[in-house]
Amino acid sequence: MKKNIGIFSTKQGHQSIAEAIKEKIEKEAGDRYQVHIYYTKQPFSLIYKSIYRLAPKAFDRPYEFSVNMIKNHAELNKLVSVFFLKSTYQSCIRFIKEKNIDVVINTFFYFQPALEKIKQKKNIPYINAIANPRTIHPFELSPKAEINLFFDKENLTKYQKKCLAKAAGWFVGERFEREYRKEEIKKKLKIKTAINFLIVSGSEGSTAVLKILPALINCQKPLQVFVACGHNKTLYNNVLGIQKSLAAFSQSKAIITPLKFTKKIHLYMQAADLIIGKAGPNTLFESVATVTPFFAITHLAQEEGNLEIIQEYQLGYVEEKVKAANKKILDIINQPQQLEKFHKHLLNLKAYNQQSAQILIKKIDQIFKNKLKNK
Template sequence: MNVLILTGHFGQGHFSAAQTLGDEIRRSFSDVNITLRDIFEYTIPNYSSRLYQGYTLLVNRAGKLYNWYYKFTENWKRDIHPPFCRYFQAKLKTLIAETKPDMIVSTLPFCSQLVSQYNLKNGQNIPLITCITDVSTHREWINPGTTMYLVPCEAVRQNLIEKGIAPGKVFISGIPVQEQFKANVHPLAKDGKHLLIMGGGLGMLPRAKSFYQGLNGLKDVKTTIITGKNRDLYQRIHGRYENIEVVGYTDQVYRYMQEADLVISKPGGITLFETIFSELPILVFSPYLQQEIKNAAFIENQKIGLVLPTRPEECVEEIERVIHNDTQLERLRANMQTFKAGIDSDAILKIVTGMRSGLEVRAS
């Protein structure tokens, strides 16, 4: 059996989820061939890096425009077609001829749109599994050619059903995270508290000097800040504060989470579920992008974390209050455990098993 996984590098979340799904299938089925492709690196190899740079510039400098488009298309009644569809369809046809997939998995809306249109226009019926990587049912994720959906939570499942998706097609799988985040190893005893702060792959963190000064002054708290690919921030704060360790881009995030009492991050979908599986309470920076606003609302609704104030001084005060409140931290962890109980982490494996056997697969 051949499985083609399609994704993109708009941030690290989509690609990370794709890698995780590929790893899960590979561990369970030695005879399944996995091909993972960044759709833009494959189709426009000379321009993909510029595309991703442009996206980063858009969300950092023109967030209002991004949010306007997101809201404008969120509840469209008609299907959303990928731009330059004919060009990408031709490239996808070549990729499919090369890989001969029996199933395609997508962790990016663009890829789901592309495969759905390919199936419809070419009279094909290649099963398409769409993995939604935010707590969202934005119209861009919903396509007539999708066979199954992997969704983060019950609320997203219900929203898809309300929009006309058959219940048996929607699996509550959480957002896929690497196996290391599921170890849930926290030290039994240590000196003081350990705070972890992350800004995602792009290192989107506060710039105010007072924020870092406030963190450095927290009593009995050691702070680790992962700056990702934000070299400017790394250089500005590295080695400047005695109680703050600064780390650049790392693939050992799970280790830092295992050592932490509390994590602070922007509310990205992958990071959110990494903390859930690690049972690590989360505080999130006040969100601005629309999908992160939805993720932050989910955090508060599930009572697994809190949204921080916008002002740096108030932000530090809230961090200090929460990290020294063991009762609240335990309550947040307990809520994460309850939420995890409703996740079917083996959903992708059940789907692959059904596809291999030619049996109908339905979500319960």
């Protein structure tokens, strides 16, 4: 009989990693394990979405404040943990009972206190997959988890005294990792231009990506630009308006095409010569999986370390000043061969991330072996 594994997550920013973990376990060990995902909404998610779409940087100060709060105010830290516990404990218990869960994997810090208590009371072990590769909030660490999975070794020295820790790479969906022929994908998507860019704005569609459109519109070479708008209807309609204006009144050689949320975004990444956008971890590593250079033009406070990763691993460019970003983009359009220098580095990191499934499954296997020994 298959053992049941439960993943606890949220669809706001964490759905990609939760689904990738599920997919990898069932592909590599589907004869032994069945995986179920439980999603919860982030606290105040409606307010978060509304502000994020218009002014994502507005969350930087609250994030920094919360980090300092946790470090310097133990009592306040306990109060927040109690709030998380009371908000999630009963729903976690119900899901675990309903699905007969044997092992838990967590990708969202909101569940941490509840899962730690469940481990203590019900003896259900859990694995903590940290959903930020470098800039890690104190709430994301779990001293009571069987293991905390980090992206790379950069944070191990810093955190391994606080919790059991291991570097495991990043979990990316198989559709991004599969081999492909770029020209075949471009033909499938009916892309006829030699140069093709994809602008990504995050799952909620930040309008911050609009700041680099003028440079693309004014370029002197034929250029296809897809703008992935996620679930943001306002952003989609804005880009659609730009598309119609260009078709009617402009001599621009750029073709600007808005994309609604699509499960086929991997095809547009595969077809792209460059991916431009917010330096969110899932988008960044999905770009790596498709071996496509990434140009970060904006980020949130918790994504600060992702800029370091882009530069350290040589995955692409970082430039958040509008004038300088536009200048660099025009330079890339005029000399696209410069993108080739990132190819081998992208391949190396892709291979590193692909080992994540084996590392995770090895740990799950070990947990079940230990359970048998202790019976």
